[in-house]
Amino acid sequence: MTALLPEGFHDRLPPFADAAAAVEARVLEAARRHGYERADPPLVEFAAALGSRLKDGALTDAVRFIDPISQATLAIRPDLTAQIARIAATRMGHHPRPVRLSYAGSVLRLRGSQLAPAREWRQIGCELIGLDTVAAARELVGVAVEAIGAAGASGVSVDFTLPDVVDQLSTVLPVEPERVETLRDRLDAKDASAVAEIAPAYLPLIEAAGPFVPALARLRAFDTRGALTGRLDGLAAIAETLDGVTLTLDPTERHGFEYQSWLGFSLFVAGAPREAGRGGTYTVVHEDGREEAAVGFSLFADALIAGAPRPERTRLFLPIGTPAADGLRLRAEGWVTVAALEADDTPEAQLCTHRWTGQAVEAVA
Amino acid sequence: MTALLPEGFHDRLPPFADAAAAVEARVLEAARRHGYERADPPLVEFAAALGSRLKDGALTDAVRFIDPISQATLAIRPDLTAQIARIAATRMGHHPRPVRLSYAGSVLRLRGSQLAPAREWRQIGCELIGLDTVAAARELVGVAVEAIGAAGASGVSVDFTLPDVVDQLSTVLPVEPERVETLRDRLDAKDASAVAEIAPAYLPLIEAAGPFVPALARLRAFDTRGALTGRLDGLAAIAETLDGVTLTLDPTERHGFEYQSWLGFSLFVAGAPREAGRGGTYTVVHEDGREEAAVGFSLFADALIAGAPRPERTRLFLPIGTPAADGLRLRAEGWVTVAALEADDTPEAQLCTHRWTGQAVEAVA
Missing domain, CATH: 3.30.930.10 (Bira Bifunctional Protein; Domain 2)
Structure with missing residues (x-):
């Protein structure tokens, strides 16, 4: 235990x-x-x-x-x-x-x-x-x-969301105030039939989600009365500076963006099983x-190292009696030194890749 | 609140x-x-x-x-x-x-x-x-x-202690078992009269504390029956490798060494109000x-930075509209860049020491 x-x-x-x-x-x-x-x-x-x-x-x-x-x-x-x-x-x-x-x-x-x-x-x-x-x-x-x-992570993608999209749209597509929270939850869950029950006008938000450029175009086509113009122009201006990054847009994603105001985003990297970070206003x-x-982001180190190659381990064995000055010099050259502390110690026992002979560094066979 | x-x-x-x-x-x-x-x-x-x-x-x-x-x-x-x-x-x-x-x-x-x-x-x-x-x-x-x-800390000193000194000595200077813990506490507190009451033979341990070389000599003189020979030889062998370090020896210091076996040490640096670390076996x-x-040590970052000089802050202001490539290059040269995010932003408001003119770096007057 x-x-x-x-x-x-x-x-x-x-x-x-x-x-x-x-x-x-x-x-x-x-x-x-x-x-x-x-x-x-x-x-x-x-x-x-x-x-x-x-x-x-x-x-x-x-x-x-x-x-x-x-x-x-x-x-x-x-x-x-x-x-x-x-x-x-x-x-x-x-x-x-x-x-x-x-x-x-x-x-x-x-x-x-x-x-x-x-x-x-x-x-x-x-x-x-x-x-x-x-x-x-x-x-x-x-x-x-x-x-x-x-x-060192690669294959970055950014998934944008609009946490206040329902508040913005409700000025032109009214929702009963007591149903706003329910509508948000159903949109977040991408539950089209449940959204259709209480606010069918909002269904295109679910269908818009996907790769950034077509998603933005679908939202602009849907937003005939301009309630989202400021938001969508903002997203476009942010996206245009991001070269070499995969961008997606899911306007109704809300889980994890409970306190964000107009903008939220999730960050992903290749090889990581879950998101590598998130942020927003x-x-x-x-x-x-x-x-x-305010605006900010947080990253999670575990996701960033997942999928990264296992770091190489190079260790130089210093036999017992090696003068301190030798160790000092070898470390200054960049070696990781592992000093023997007992007479029968070996490079193998200390998981060393190299051995100091007293004159030179030798690879351990 | x-x-x-x-x-x-x-x-x-x-x-x-x-x-x-x-x-x-x-x-x-x-x-x-x-x-x-x-x-x-x-x-x-x-x-x-x-x-x-x-x-x-x-x-x-x-x-x-x-x-x-x-x-x-x-x-x-x-x-x-x-x-x-x-x-x-x-x-x-x-x-x-x-x-x-x-x-x-x-x-x-x-x-x-x-x-x-x-x-x-x-x-x-x-x-x-x-x-x-x-x-x-x-x-x-x-x-x-x-x-x-x-x-970056300087003026290092190491204060050695012998956590089991009473156990070692009790083989030649017997103490009633039920009084051992009390004796340890009184020695730790350097309470000579209280030590004298229950085990006057141990008084020289308190008097021995001080700069390393004379303290070791006093302990060797006191240890006529050789109960501490192994411990004192060990301390001498550790001390001889420490060049340029101030060494002291306080054989009865126990507070903070509750689980240490034969060796304990405290680390101090110039300018720090309290110890910078401690360790032992x-x-x-x-x-x-x-x-x-096992043997180990722990250091405390706050003590190590106390008394260190306040780090210098160099920040380069990038006016609004500075091309992204300029910022990238200046950061690669080692500058900390602070980008203006509003048209009326100034180097002074962003606590910058330097300003990018578009062609050159200029110190802010």
């Missing part, structure tokens, strides 16, 4: 833990070069604070416990975006806008879902607080795609109730 | 979060070059497992919660060493010995102490499982000192009860 881990948790062993750390470092370096500076909030916050920082961003499935010091309920973060929003709104509230921040950290959920049973993962991302314009969204999608490339709520627009 | 964090938790903001990440990467790179491969255990384990993996290593002050899936008590790790020991003993149980592993991760405690009020910090370290010999300890202390240097307990010797 003590050898096992609870369901939804796992160890990363060599060489995959090194690979995951390298992916994370490359993503953050790509972001840094675009002016995103790192922020590192704690694992734990007041539960009330974590759940109120993002408009429509409730705190769900967090591990909570009572703080013996304050007697308040604390929560382990299930997501980093709300924490970055808090930092931008409070401690960096007087920083000129937009604020560009990056982060990498572990997040924890009390329960996994059937599709995503993991209860802990590394969330790596960027948030731009102060703008949610097309120009801002274009920068974030571009940085995300560049960061994925820097991490959202609204930060300040202490005084003021709202501020 | 939502702007505040619970006591003992803090945000790292730019540029310190970047500095801390850089320190961590440099420490792990120094370890990697010595053959330490990274392992990354989860934040959460079965509480029973976390508390039983290290001999004499009870699980104290962990945040615990009931797992809704297994109904077992889970704990957020307050320390990573027990997890690395679990990996070495189970999933890497068939790996040839010694196993060299490195790690970096957040650890959490339910309560801080008066001296160390933080309840969360980053633990970065190395463990070598399979040996606790002088040669093994020498490697670990050496890697720790090298890693601290690689992280210990015993791993396998599933079948078998025991395995």
Whole structure:
């Protein structure tokens, strides 16, 4: 029993833990070069604070416990975006806008879902607080795609969605207010007959989903009264900067975009069984109730390394008695050295690919 | 209230979060070059497992919660060493010995102490499982000192202790068994009069503490019956490889070395208010009860960056309409670029030190 881990948790062993750390470092370096500076909030916050920082961003499935010091309920973060929003709104509230921040950290959920049973993962991302314009969204999608490339993943695709499409359309295709949420759920589930029952005018949204260019054309043809013009022009402007990326558009996808405002997107890479990241625009709520627009994305290191080739392991065995200066020089040349600590140690026992003879490096047969 | 964090938790903001990440990467790179491969255990384990993996290593002050899936008590790790020991003993149980592993991760405690009020910090370290010999300890202390240097800290000092000194000495200076724990506590507290009350023969241990060479000489003079010869020879052999490092020896220091076996050490750097790390030898307990010797160290990034100079911030402003190819080239040259997203944006508003004119980089006055 003590050898096992609870369901939804796992160890990363060599060489995959090194690979995951390298992916994370490359993503953050790509972001840094675009002016995103790192922020590192704690694992734990007041539960009330974590759940109120993002408009429509409730705190769900967090591990909570009572703080013996304050007697308040604390929560382990299930997501980093709300924490970055808090930092931008409070401690960096007087920083000129937009604020560009990056982060990498572990997040924890009390329960996994059937599709995503993991209860802990590394969330790596960027948030731009102060703008949610097309120009801002274009920068974030571009940085995300560049960061994925820097991490070594290939075959990137971006799936766009319009989280407020029903709100926009309802100005011209009225829906009874008490049915809006049901309509959203049925559109998200792509349940055409259920949509037809309550709002048949919305059916073309389901049929529009697919490769970006034809999907956009179908939506423009459907949107005869121009309720979506701003949204569709924005999507077109973002898409035109993304060379060599597969683009799709699913205007009614909502699961996972509960707090996004006008734009959402999912990121996929070749060889990964699940999405490699997601992002979109959202609204930060300040202490005084003021709202501020923002846009960001998060990537998941495990998806980025899935399908990547197993890293090569080169290890140089230093026999017992090797002078310290030799080891120092060989490491400076780039070798990973493994020193024998007992007289009968061998390169084979230490999983070494090479051996130091005292004069030269020799491959182990 | 939502702007505040619970006591003992803090945000790292730019540029310190970047500095801390850089320190961590440099420490792990120094370890990697010595053959330490990274392992990354989860934040959460079965509480029973976390508390039983290290001999004499009870699980104290962990945040615990009931797992809704297994109904077992889970704990957020307050320390990573027990997890690395679990990996070495189970999933890497068939790996040839010694196993060299490195790690970096957040650890959490339910309560801080008066001296160390933080309840969360980053633990970065190395463990070598399979040996606790002088040669093994020498490697670990050496890697720790090298890693601290690689992280940019200076003025390193190492304070050695002998966690089992009372057990060793009691073979020649008998202590009533029920008084051993009290004696250890009084020696740890350096309470000479309290030690004199129950075991005056042990007083020279308190007086011996100080700079390494004279302290070792005093202990050798005191140890007329040779009960400590093995320990003192081991310390001397470790110390002789540490050039340019200040060494001290406090044989009775025990606080923080509860599970260490024959050797413990604390690491300090110039300018840091508290210790920068600690380590020592210990015993791993396998599933079948078998025991395995090990040695390791942990460093704390916050202490390593305290007193380091504030990193310089160079940011290049790209006016609106700058071609994407210009930005790409400037970033490839090493610039951090910050793109204007609105027509009236200025280098000053984006905290930029430089501006791209379209042809050249210009310093912002």
